[in-house]
Amino acid sequence: MACVLIVKTGDAYPEVVDQYGDFETLFEKQLSTALPAHLHLQVWDAQRNPTAPALDGLAGILITGSHSMVSDAEPWSEALKPWLKAALANNTPMLGVCYGHQLMADAFGGVSDYHPAGRESGTHTVRLTQAGQQDPLFSQLPERFAAHLTHAQSVMQAPQGSTVLAHNSHDAHQALRYGPRQWSVQFHPEFTAHVMSAYLKRQQAALLDQGEEPDTLLANVIDCSEASSLLRRFLAFV
Structure with missing residues (x-):
C-alpha cells in the first residue's frame, strides 16, 4: 500500500485542536472520503522528529500550515529545504499549504516574508490566472472561488x-x-467554516490593531467546498 505523507510543520491553537483536531487531522478528515484503497495516510512531525522519511517510499507529500514563520529560518524548517528540492527533482507529487506554500517557494529559490499590508484572515475571494484555468489540478475550480485564509507572511517573490x-x-x-x-x-x-471562525476569534486583537473588523470577518465566513476539493483531487496525481 502506497503512502501519502502529511508533513506536520506546527500545531493549531489549543481550542481548535480540542474541538476540531490539529492540522494533520483536518487534512485527514478532508481526504478520508476520497482515499483510494491502495493509498494510506501517514504523518511526519517535522518539528519534533528531524529524520526525514525516504522519498522512494512516498506516493505523495502534503505539507501543513504552521504558526512559525519561514523567514525565521528555524533549523527544523531549513532542514526540510534540501528534502523538498530532492522531492521536486524526483517528481514526487507535492501540495504545500500556507506555511508549506511559503516554505516550498523559499526552498525553490523564491522569497517568503512578512506581507507589508499585514495579516490576511477570514474567508476571501481567490481568482485563477489563465494558467490556473488550464492547470490539471485547478482547472475544475471556477475562475473565482472562496477560500479560508490566515497568514502574516506570504510568498513575496x-x-x-x-x-x-x-x-x-x-x-x-x-x-x-x-x-x-x-x-x-x-x-x-x-x-x-468552524475552524476559520475559531481562528478569527483568537486573532481579534491583532486584526483590530491593523484596522480590520473581526465581527465583519466572522459574519462573512462561509463554507469553501470548492477550495477544499483541491485536497481530494490531488490524490489523483499520486
Whole structure:
C-alpha cells in the first residue's frame, strides 16, 4: 500500500485542536472520503522528529500550515529545504499549504516574508490566472472561488520557473506550480467554516490593531467546498 505523507510543520491553537483536531487531522478528515484503497495516510512531525522519511517510499507529500514563520529560518524548517528540492527533482507529487506554500517557494529559490499590508484572515475571494484555468489540478475550480485564509507572511517573490495559478487583492501568489505534479497554496483547503471562525476569534486583537473588523470577518465566513476539493483531487496525481 502506497503512502501519502502529511508533513506536520506546527500545531493549531489549543481550542481548535480540542474541538476540531490539529492540522494533520483536518487534512485527514478532508481526504478520508476520497482515499483510494491502495493509498494510506501517514504523518511526519517535522518539528519534533528531524529524520526525514525516504522519498522512494512516498506516493505523495502534503505539507501543513504552521504558526512559525519561514523567514525565521528555524533549523527544523531549513532542514526540510534540501528534502523538498530532492522531492521536486524526483517528481514526487507535492501540495504545500500556507506555511508549506511559503516554505516550498523559499526552498525553490523564491522569497517568503512578512506581507507589508499585514495579516490576511477570514474567508476571501481567490481568482485563477489563465494558467490556473488550464492547470490539471485547478482547472475544475471556477475562475473565482472562496477560500479560508490566515497568514502574516506570504510568498513575496515566486521562484524562477514557477507558474502563478491564483491571486487576489492581498496576495499575488495565492497558488503556485513548480513542476508537473508539485503545487502550493496560500489558503487553507483543509479548514472548515468552524475552524476559520475559531481562528478569527483568537486573532481579534491583532486584526483590530491593523484596522480590520473581526465581527465583519466572522459574519462573512462561509463554507469553501470548492477550495477544499483541491485536497481530494490531488490524490489523483499520486
